[in-house]
Amino acid sequence: MNDFYNSEYLGVFLDEMDEQLQCLDESLLLLENAGCHGDTIQKIFRAAHTLKGSSAVMGFKQLNRLTHQMENVFELIRGGQLEVESTLLNILFECVDFIKQLRCSILTGVMEEEDVSVLMNRLEAIKNSAVPHPVEQVTKPQAPALHIVFNSTQRGKIAAALTDGYEVMAIHVHLAEEESMKYVRAKLVEINLTEHGEIAVCYPELELIEKDNLFSGTVVYILITKQVEHDIIQSLKQISQIDSIHIEYITNLNLDTFVEGKEIPEIERNKDNIRDKAKAITVLPESKMQVSRTVRVDVERLENLLNLVGELIIDNTRLHSIRSRLSEQFRNNSDINDLNDIAGHLNTVVSDLQEGMMKTRMIPIEHLFGRFPRMMRDLAQKSNKEIELHIEGKETELDRTLIEEISDPLIHILRNSADHGLELPEERSAMGKPRKGTIVLRASHQGNMIIITVADDGRGIDVGKVKETALRKGFVTAAEIEQMTEKELVLLIFRSGVSTAQTVTDLSGRGVGMDIVKSHIEKLNGVIDIATTPNEGTVFTIKVPLTLAIIRSLLIKLGTSTYAVPLINVIEIFRLRTEDIFTVQGREVCKFRNQVLPLVRMHRKLQVQTEGDHDQNPLYVVIIGLADQRVCLVVDQTIGNQEIVIKSLGHYIGNVPYLAGATILGDGNVAHILDVRYIIREAGSHYETHLPKANDSEIMDSQSEKYITFSLAEMDFAIPVRKIKEIVPVQEIHMLAAASSHVLGMINLRGLLFPLYDLKSRLGMLDNGCSSSSRILICEVSGHEIGLLVDAVSKVCLLSQAHLEPAPEHLLINSELLEAIYKENQQFIHLLNLEKALKLEPKRKEVG
Amino acid sequence: MPAGGSEQYIISRLGNERHAINIRDIDEIIKLQHITAVPNSRPFIRGVINLRGRIVPVISMCRRIGIPDTPIHAQSRIIVVRYQQEAIGIIVDAVEKVTSFEEIEPPLDDNETMGSEYMEGIGQVADGMISILNIQRLLGEGGNNMGGGAR
Numbered sequence: 001m002n003d004f005y006n007s008e009y010l011g012v013f014l015d016e017m018d019e020q021l022q023c024l025d026e027s028l029l030l031l032e033n034a035g036c037h038g039d040t041i042q043k044i045f046r047a048a049h050t051l052k053g054s055s056a057v058m059g060f061k062q063l064n065r066l067t068h069q070m071e072n073v074f075e076l077i078r079g080g081q082l083e084v085e086s087t088l089l090n091i092l093f094e095c096v097d098f099i100k101q102l103r104c105s106i107l108t109g110v111m112e113e114e115d116v117s118v119l120m121n122r123l124e125a126i127k128n129s130a131v132p133h134p135v136e137q138v139t140k141p142q143a144p145a146l147h148i149v150f151n152s153t154q155r156g157k158i159a160a161a162l163t164d165g166y167e168v169m170a171i172h173v174h175l176a177e178e179e180s181m182k183y184v185r186a187k188l189v190e191i192n193l194t195e196h197g198e199i200a201v202c203y204p205e206l207e208l209i210e211k212d213n214l215f216s217g218t219v220v221y222i223l224i225t226k227q228v229e230h231d232i233i234q235s236l237k238q239i240s241q242i243d244s245i246h247i248e249y250i251t252n253l254n255l256d257t258f259v260e261g262k263e264i265p266e267i268e269r270n271k272d273n274i275r276d277k278a279k280a281i282t283v284l285p286e287s288k289m290q291v292s293r294t295v296r297v298d299v300e301r302l303e304n305l306l307n308l309v310g311e312l313i314i315d316n317t318r319l320h321s322i323r324s325r326l327s328e329q330f331r332n333n334s335d336i337n338d339l340n341d342i343a344g345h346l347n348t349v350v351s352d353l354q355e356g357m358m359k360t361r362m363i364p365i366e367h368l369f370g371r372f373p374r375m376m377r378d379l380a381q382k383s384n385k386e387i388e389l390h391i392e393g394k395e396t397e398l399d400r401t402l403i404e405e406i407s408d409p410l411i412h413i414l415r416n417s418a419d420h421g422l423e424l425p426e427e428r429s430a431m432g433k434p435r436k437g438t439i440v441l442r443a444s445h446q447g448n449m450i451i452i453t454v455a456d457d458g459r460g461i462d463v464g465k466v467k468e469t470a471l472r473k474g475f476v477t478a479a480e481i482e483q484m485t486e487k488e489l490v491l492l493i494f495r496s497g498v499s500t501a502q503t504v505t506d507l508s509g510r511g512v513g514m515d516i517v518k519s520h521i522e523k524l525n526g527v528i529d530i531a532t533t534p535n536e537g538t539v540f541t542i543k544v545p546l547t548l549a550i551i552r553s554l555l556i557k558l559g560t561s562t563y564a565v566p567l568i569n570v571i572e573i574f575r576l577r578t579e580d581i582f583t584v585q586g587r588e589v590c591k592f593r594n595q596v597l598p599l600v601r602m603h604r605k606l607q608v609q610t611e612g613d614h615d616q617n618p619l620y621v622v623i624i625g626l627a628d629q630r631v632c633l634v635v636d637q638t639i640g641n642q643e644i645v646i647k648s649l650g651h652y653i654g655n656v657p658y659l660a661g662a663t664i665l666g667d668g669n670v671a672h673i674l675d676v677r678y679i680i681r682e683a684g685s686h687y688e689t690h691l692p693k694a695n696d697s698e699i700m701d702s703q704s705e706k707y708i709t710f711s712l713a714e715m716d717f718a719i720p721v722r723k724i725k726e727i728v729p730v731q732e733i734h735m736l737a738a739a740s741s742h743v744l745g746m747i748n749l750r751g752l753l754f755p756l757y758d759l760k761s762r763l764g765m766l767d768n769g770c771s772s773s774s775r776i777l778i779c780e781v782s783g784h785e786i787g788l789l790v791d792a793v794s795k796v797c798l799l800s801q802a803h804l805e806p807a808p809e810h811l812l813i814n815s816e817l818l819e820a821i822y823k824e825n826q827q828f829i830h831l832l833n834l835e836k837a838l839k840l841e842p843k844r845k846e847v848g
Numbered sequence: 849m850p851a852g853g854s855e856q857y858i859i860s861r862l863g864n865e866r867h868a869i870n871i872r873d874i875d876e877i878i879k880l881q882h883i884t885a886v887p888n889s890r891p892f893i894r895g896v897i898n899l900r901g902r903i904v905p906v907i908s909m910c911r912r913i914g915i916p917d918t919p920i921h922a923q924s925r926i927i928v929v930r931y932q933q934e935a936i937g938i939i940v941d942a943v944e945k946v947t948s949f950e951e952i953e954p955p956l957d958d959n960e961t962m963g964s965e966y967m968e969g970i971g972q973v974a975d976g977m978i979s980i981l982n983i984q985r986l987l988g989e990g991g992n993n994m995g996g997g998a999r
Binding site for chain 1: 882884885886887888889890893895896897898901902903904905931932934936987
């Protein structure tokens with residue numbers, strides 16, 4: 001077929017196609033909503049024209065035919081010969097869709113084009129309907145004022161040229177009134193034009209100019225060319241004594257009108273027209289310029305460049321450390337002063353370069369949002385609803401890789417909002433709402449997160465129905481439902497089971513694909529939330545991190561190794577006296593500016609030895625934060641700030657707890673980047689806002705925590721509420737072969753499997769079996785979600801640190817199991833250390 | 849089982865034992881450089897190195913076949929091999945020579961020998977026999993749930 005297949009041009013062509021299709025979509029929508037505007041038509045026309053041209057070059061014949069026909073129709077619209085109405089628009093939209101499909105199939109390697117004749121015929125019908133009302137509406141300035149009659153030879157030539165993908169232009173050149181040697185000028189123009197292509201015919205014939213008293217000063221050349229009109233205009237401008245130039249395209253469509261023979265319009269009117277058009281032309285070349293200001297670059301190349309910039313940054317850092325060492329050594333050496341200057345300048349250049357490169361990765365979310373108005377239009381038509389889509393914050397920039405990733409979830413959510421969220425217009429007006437439903441799509445930055453919300457003013461999610469379906473489908477038990485909060489019930493729609501409930505018409509899949517949404521967002525480490533109010537609407541909120549490849553970071557020393565902490569997460573660095581460290585509920589906390597913050601000793605987590613002095617006092621502490629959470633990290637030393645390039649540890653090593661990646665330092669060594677998210681999630685404490693004027697007992701009070709108490713063999717135990725996910729009645733326990741003696745088996749909770757631990761056997765108690773009061777606590781221990789079988793759940797209460805006593809180690813066989821004992825009035829409660837009791841290794845980070 | 853012939857092998861030494869690695873598996877051989885340990889990773893992963901701007905994991909073959917780490921000295925080398933499109937370094941005590949084998953015999957079928965599961969065969973040379981390593985098996989089945997999505 002064609003050499004261009006498999007060539008690099010194909011990629012460029014497909015990219016361009018995508019861009020032009022988007023442009024077509026947008027402009028057609030505009031045409032539909034805002035009516036026929038000159039600018040819009042121009043835009044559409046240009047898009048179709050570009051598509052036509054490039055498809056011809058690439059040898060896609062059907063596509064070329066189709067776009068050509070589309071162009072013809074646009075030409076008619078532009079000429080005012082066709083009314084813009086819904087049938088026409090629908091056909092045009094269908095054509096766009098067809099081309100989109102074609103693009104997709106080319107992308108997947110299918111080169112055969114589908115037959116376009118059906119669409120062609122429909123376009124043809126439209127076109128024919130236009131011919132009856134011709135140019136009589138003189139008021140339309142854009143009406144074609146061509147006044148040449150082609151003979152059959154000329155016509156054949158032009159038609160052939162058009163089929164071969166050439167442009168055929170009717171170039172109107174108006175010579176200056178006072179010009180005496182019109183023939184010479186006209187001849188000059190002719191010679192000039194032959195440089196650009198072939199002149200098929202010109203009118204009036206040049207030889208007649210001298211004799212023709214009626215000669216208006218306007219000569220029309222029909223040029224067959226591959227040049228763009230801008231170039232031609234530029235070259236013609238070099239000829240003096242030309243008043244104005246106007247270029248019109250001849251297509252297969254208006255070609256016919258020439259043959260049919262039109263009278264030469266009166267000269268006066270013609271002149272006005274030319275003036276008008278001359279103005280119009282001045283706009284055109286400019287907008288073409290704008291298009292060419294962007295350069296299409298392969299993403300891979302960009303990534304390579306970014307990697308190189310990363311290397312440059314590393315070397316720059318190394319250069320700086322050498323520079324400072326050298327300037328110490330040779331203080332007054334003039335060469336060193338030069339070195340300092342150069343290094344300083346290099347530093348600025350490198351940081352500018354880096355910033356510039358980062359910007360190339362960032363693209364406005366408009367690229368994604370731009371697809372949605374069209375989708376909404378189709379959805380509205382299909383479901384007979386009236387929908388208004390508001391888009392806000394489309395200029396919000398985010399990493400280009402993210403754009404692709406959030407596209408699918410957003411489409412699902414928007415579909416749901418339109419399909420199921422919004423009511424039919426009749427329903428809406430009956431309820432006193434405006435007939436037209438509104439969906440607001442909003443994007444914004446918040447710190448290092450991108451927040452996207454989709455809000456509709458529809459009926460909201462019917463919690464009752466979700467409940468009903470979930471129950472009927474057996475995903476939850478009635479008892480579980482009882483214990484679920486409203487929010488949890490709403491979140492049930494993310495369950496794949498519930499969402500695939502297609503048979504349920506009332507729910508009508510409110511949540512089709514919602515599981516996909518959730519998994520996509522989770523993959524991006526993002527968060528999704530739903531807020532719904534019956535009859536007022538639903539708001540979906542998606543938060544995704546704005547991950548970047550190069551970040552500023554704080555370098556710290558732990559033992560002999562260097563670690564990097566993203567600077568964005570570093571809140572403060574301070575020195576902590578060991579006297580200010582308290583142990584609350586078995587965890588170390590410290591007091592800082594009236595806040596009580598969890599203290600994490602990174603050495604233990606990362607199994608590194610503290611260098612030198614074991615009892616360093618005061619300690620170096622770095623407060624890290626994420627969202628509203630703060631955690632203190634004990635480190636050996638802080639080194640300083642540095643730009644680092646985030647590199648992955650690779651698939652082979654996989655995900656490692658506490659590490660988010662690695663980077664290469666100035667000395668060429670590898671340093672790990674701490675995973676702030678993981679550390680904070682594990683430490684799991686909320687930022688406690690200002691305490692009342694600190695005195696010790698009050699601090700103690702603020703250190704009390706909510707616990708769930710339960711009984712095991714008539715003894716009371718407690719675990720912190722924050723570790724509990726859920727409390728469920730005892731259900732069928734699936735035995736597990738070769739399980740450790742403390743594991744009873746697995747339970748299946750709404751499709752998820754949890755291991756069930758027997759605390760009694762772990763604590764050396766007698767098994768007294770299950771009773772009706774027995775419950776399973778689903779809790780999170782070291783990142784694992786597990787079930788604990790208990791005899792009864794008593795209550796949730798606040799246990800104050802003041803009444804906690806350390807477990808009497810000498811009395812216990814295994815003191816690790818008990819963290820402390822709570823003793824107040826008649827109560828005697830064992831505080832369990834679940835991590836130790838269940839001997840769970842810290843969980844590896846989620847893959848991906 | 850592979851027959852002998854024209855395939856070339858690099859002979860490396862680890863303690864008293866010699867191993868052969870097919871030259872096609874090898875990207876390059878570099879001198880030992882600073883290795884940054886990766887805490888909480890799989891035990892036989894020694895750490896990561898900076899190989900011209902790339903982060904490359906380095907494994908200890910000693911730990912892999914269950915013998916104590918041999919001391920690092922001037923002859924120690926890192927053999928960089930390709931495993932599932934990633935470069936991975938293997939520390940050896942020395943790299944001796946390139947050779948090919950007249951004849952290759954199947955590996956000893958006993959579970960007593962340390963690391964026998966990573967051997968592909970035994971190559972005969974003039975001065976004895978050398979176990980041929982199967983890089984895929986040596987680096988694979990690491991116990992890391994790669995792509996497993998542990999929740």
